[in-house]
Amino acid sequence: MEELDDRKIKILDAIIRTYLETGEPVGSRTISKYTDLNLSSATIRNEMSDLEELGYIVQPHTSAGRIPSDKGYRFYVDHLLLNKEKEISDMKEFVIEHTERMEQVLKQVAKMLAQTTNYATMITTPKSTGGKVKFVQLSLVDEAQLLAVIVMDGNLVKNKIIPLNQELDNETLLKLNILLNSTLNGLSIPEINLGTISRLKEQAGEYSDIVGIVLDGVAETISREELEIYTSGATNIFKYPELSDTQKASELIYALEEKQQLASLVTESLQNENTGIQVYIGDESPIQTMKDCSVVTATYELGDGMKGSVGIIGPKRMDYEKVMGHLKDLTSQLDSIFKKPT
Amino acid sequence: MEELDDRKIKILDAIIRTYLETGEPVGSRTISKYTDLNLSSATIRNEMSDLEELGYIVQPHTSAGRIPSDKGYRFYVDHLLLNKEKEISDMKEFVIEHTERMEQVLKQVAKMLAQTTNYATMITTPKSTGGKVKFVQLSLVDEAQLLAVIVMDGNLVKNKIIPLNQELDNETLLKLNILLNSTLNGLSIPEINLGTISRLKEQAGEYSDIVGIVLDGVAETISREELEIYTSGATNIFKYPELSDTQKASELIYALEEKQQLASLVTESLQNENTGIQVYIGDESPIQTMKDCSVVTATYELGDGMKGSVGIIGPKRMDYEKVMGHLKDLTSQLDSIFKKPT
DNA sequence: TGTTAGCACTCACTTCTTTGGAGTGCTAAT
DNA sequence: ATTAGCACTCCAAAGAAGTGAGTGCTAACA
Numbered sequence: 118m119e120e121l122d123d124r125k126i127k128i129l130d131a132i133i134r135t136y137l138e139t140g141e142p143v144g145s146r147t148i149s150k151y152t153d154l155n156l157s158s159a160t161i162r163n164e165m166s167d168l169e170e171l172g173y174i175v176q177p178h179t180s181a182g183r184i185p186s187d188k189g190y191r192f193y194v195d196h197l198l199l200n201k202e203k204e205i206s207d208m209k210e211f212v213i214e215h216t217e218r219m220e221q222v223l224k225q226v227a228k229m230l231a232q233t234t235n236y237a238t239m240i241t242t243p244k245s246t247g248g249k250v251k252f253v254q255l256s257l258v259d260e261a262q263l264l265a266v267i268v269m270d271g272n273l274v275k276n277k278i279i280p281l282n283q284e285l286d287n288e289t290l291l292k293l294n295i296l297l298n299s300t301l302n303g304l305s306i307p308e309i310n311l312g313t314i315s316r317l318k319e320q321a322g323e324y325s326d327i328v329g330i331v332l333d334g335v336a337e338t339i340s341r342e343e344l345e346i347y348t349s350g351a352t353n354i355f356k357y358p359e360l361s362d363t364q365k366a367s368e369l370i371y372a373l374e375e376k377q378q379l380a381s382l383v384t385e386s387l388q389n390e391n392t393g394i395q396v397y398i399g400d401e402s403p404i405q406t407m408k409d410c411s412v413v414t415a416t417y418e419l420g421d422g423m424k425g426s427v428g429i430i431g432p433k434r435m436d437y438e439k440v441m442g443h444l445k446d447l448t449s450q451l452d453s454i455f456k457k458p459t
Numbered sequence: 460m461e462e463l464d465d466r467k468i469k470i471l472d473a474i475i476r477t478y479l480e481t482g483e484p485v486g487s488r489t490i491s492k493y494t495d496l497n498l499s500s501a502t503i504r505n506e507m508s509d510l511e512e513l514g515y516i517v518q519p520h521t522s523a524g525r526i527p528s529d530k531g532y533r534f535y536v537d538h539l540l541l542n543k544e545k546e547i548s549d550m551k552e553f554v555i556e557h558t559e560r561m562e563q564v565l566k567q568v569a570k571m572l573a574q575t576t577n578y579a580t581m582i583t584t585p586k587s588t589g590g591k592v593k594f595v596q597l598s599l600v601d602e603a604q605l606l607a608v609i610v611m612d613g614n615l616v617k618n619k620i621i622p623l624n625q626e627l628d629n630e631t632l633l634k635l636n637i638l639l640n641s642t643l644n645g646l647s648i649p650e651i652n653l654g655t656i657s658r659l660k661e662q663a664g665e666y667s668d669i670v671g672i673v674l675d676g677v678a679e680t681i682s683r684e685e686l687e688i689y690t691s692g693a694t695n696i697f698k699y700p701e702l703s704d705t706q707k708a709s710e711l712i713y714a715l716e717e718k719q720q721l722a723s724l725v726t727e728s729l730q731n732e733n734t735g736i737q738v739y740i741g742d743e744s745p746i747q748t749m750k751d752c753s754v755v756t757a758t759y760e761l762g763d764g765m766k767g768s769v770g771i772i773g774p775k776r777m778d779y780e781k782v783m784g785h786l787k788d789l790t791s792q793l794d795s796i797f798k799k800p801t
Numbered sequence: 802t803g804t805t806a807g808c809a810c811t812c813a814c815t816t817c818t819t820t821g822g823a824g825t826g827c828t829a830a831t
Numbered sequence: 832a833t834t835a836g837c838a839c840t841c842c843a844a845a846g847a848a849g850t851g852a853g854t855g856c857t858a859a860c861a
Contacts, residue, residue, distance in 0.1 A: 142852095142853085144852065144853050144854085145853075145854080146852085146853080156804080156805090157804070157805050157806080158805090158853095159804075159805050159806070159807090160803085160804055160805070162853090162854065162855075163803095163804090163855095165854095166854090166855080176853095176854085177813095178811090178812065178813075179810095179811055179812065179853090179854075180810080180811045180812050180813085180852080180853050180854050180855095181811095181812075181813075181852080181853065181854090182852080182853065182854095183853095251600060251601070252598070252600045252601075252606070254596070254598045254606075254608075256594070256596045256608075258593060258594045258610050258614075259593070259594075262614075264594070264596075264608070264610060264616070266596075266598075266606070266608050266618065268600050268606060272600075272604075272620050274606065274618045274620070276608065276616045276618065278614055278616070349716070350716075351712060351716055352709050352712050352713040352716065355705055355708075355709040361705055361709075363697055363703055363705075363708075366697075366705075366708070367694050367697040370693060370694050370712060371694040374690075374691070374692075374693055374694065484823095484824090486823065486824050486825085487824075487825080488823085488824080498833080498834090499833070499834050499835080500824090500834090501826095501833075501834050501835070501836090502832085502833060502834070504824090504825065504826075505826095505833090507825090508825090508826080518824095518825085519842095520840090520841065520842070521824090521825075521840055521841065522823075522824050522825050522826095522839080522840045522841050522842080523823080523824065523825090523840095523841080523842075524823080524824065524825095
């Protein structure tokens with residue numbers, strides 16, 4: 118199979134761009150008017166015929182115009198999309214008055230992104246790949262309950278209430294605190310292994326029992342993968358007729374509501390080490406229900422090895438150029454938001 | 460206008476019940492077969508004509524069957540629905556292995572409820588009307604940052620990182636902790652007023668500055684009304700044709716996604732002091748976009764004056780009987796979940 | 802040899818009409 | 832007071848027909 122010559126590329130580009138705008142199958146006459154190379158519709162038809170044979174475009178039915186196939190979109194994203202640097206987004210203003218808590222920020226970000234792009238969006242909390250314990254504190258809430266507070270790098274605060282079945286006096290508590298802090302401080306999760314734990318228990322002497330319980334609690338708390346996923350703009354999909362028939366819309370929104378499915382997307386995109394922007398077109402997406410969509414994900418990083426993921430879900434004919442620009446902006450800005458605490 | 464006689468009531472009841480099942484306008488023949496009183500369709504027609512004149516049912520168009528009007532539904536809910544005690548719901552099993560954190564529990568509850576009822580659901584975090592401070596703890600995370608952890612009644616843990624602009628030695632910290640705890644312990648939010656604060660500052664002596672900052676932080680943290688709303692089952696509305704045309708569905712789901720609109724519902728239903736179950740039919744709902752729906756809300760209470768709200772959003776022809784049963788069960792069970800900590 | 806004009810053909814969409822059926826209201830008989 | 836019967840209404844589903852955008856193919860042209 119021979120490759121695409123220059124003219125074919127131009128025509129393919131024109132087809133895709135037009136389709137991105139209109140969402141309607143595009144015919145030969147439209148293209149013959151659109152392109153700078155002056156060609157009659159008949160010629161375009163011949164070329165289109167070739168392009169179809171090569172698998173870049175398809176006809177929804179005989180005697181309709183052509184629409185890009187997944188392969189076509191892929192070609193478009195890979196070759197036709199020159200990443201011109203985008204102007205600084207309006208996100209900037211928002212960054213200034215940054216809200217308090219990470220959760221809020223993330224929700225806000227998802228919302229803004231959805232509003233500016235008109236697609237559905239998702240964002241995850243940063244996953245502590247190698248996040249380190251910064252501070253641990255145990256305190257007695259009342260006789261029977263112990264509160265463990267753990268602060269991770271990046272000021273991620275976790276807490277857990279641990280029920281006690283034996284008394285614990287203040288002095289012991291103090292000792293435990295010192296012990297825990299000096300031992301755990303600076304360790305990342307994978308570094309807190311069985312060895313560390315048994316050593317700790319040993320050092321605790323007569324309190325090894327309680328240390329055991331507490332450590333279990335602490336460990337569970339730390340490793341509790343709070344991969345929260347926030348979504349926004351689900352209803353944006355109704356703006357695209359090709360997605361808004363009841364069946365598809367329902368499935369899509371369900372997927373966005375039941376975040377768990379999205380997790381697979383996230384993990385996949387996080388694993389990917391390269392540039393950070395990932396484009397899934399149609400069937401490429403790990404989520405079946407999104408086979409009629411495109412998903413663009415980006416990874417943001419908090420320096421400490423904390424990585425999170427932002428994603429945009431839209432129709433295949435999404436404005437890849439704009440979306441990728443936005444995401445690029447966003448990820449770099451998220452960085453700066455979280456780096457410096459309030 | 461004369462009142463409904465016995466037979467009219469029976470017929471109205473039959474009409475509504477049938478309509479609840481089918482979702483289609485119901486005609487006279489159907490009813491004539493349905494009811495135990497053996498009447499011909501003609502008689503039913505006469506009665507229906509009366510019922511329509513009285514405003515309990517309407518015709519979508521001439522020569523279609525009748526469907527209940529809002530007034531009809533209202534009558535049904537108020538008089539025809541005898542609240543027979545329901546069997547203990549399957550919720551029970553779930554209660555046993557109760558998940559850790561309140562947030563999780565609430566999300567789960569919303570989800571379960573949505574699954575069992577096939578309607579959209581929402582649930583709020585309990586609002587601390589009079590929630591009391593149980594425990595306060597300040598600790599130094601590093602030189603420049605102070606972590607304040609506050610445990611409220613019902614083991615609601617809040618935390619905030621407070622930036623410091625002066626050094627703070629351990630001894631002082633200890634004192635502050637004791638001071639804060641002894642003063643704030645057992646107080647509810649409205650009880651922490653300016654008087655308390657100034658008294659505290661006084662007692663802090665040379666550290667009144669820092670106490671000021673900390674108190675501000677604490678106060679803000681406590682009063683930060685985290686009225687979170689969780690929703691689930693939004694896509695259930697697609698199961699009801701009368702709600703699932705693109706326009707309506709989109710608006711509805713949007714309302715469920717952008718929780719803020721729901722807040723008005725919640726506050727309204729929380730204010731209502733009576734039985735706890737509230738039914739909004741059509742236009743009765745404070746939310747405009749839900750004028751084609753019915754909303755049933757219930758209040759759950761955590762004893763300590765913490766009140767939250769659960770709601771079900773569905774078509775007007777929802778199964779009020781089942782829904783109200785479920786809600787009644789649920790609220791009483793939520794109580795027991797939160798009462799006894801793990 | 803690449804390009805183009807022309808033509809017959811396809812097929813989704815829209816609009817209009819037809820038809821069937823469910824349902825009503827009214828009247829006259831029981 | 833109840834019911835059978837009938838004419839009438841109106842929605843909804845099913846055809847029927849016209850429209851137009853688009854294609855593929857062939858033959859002519861530079």
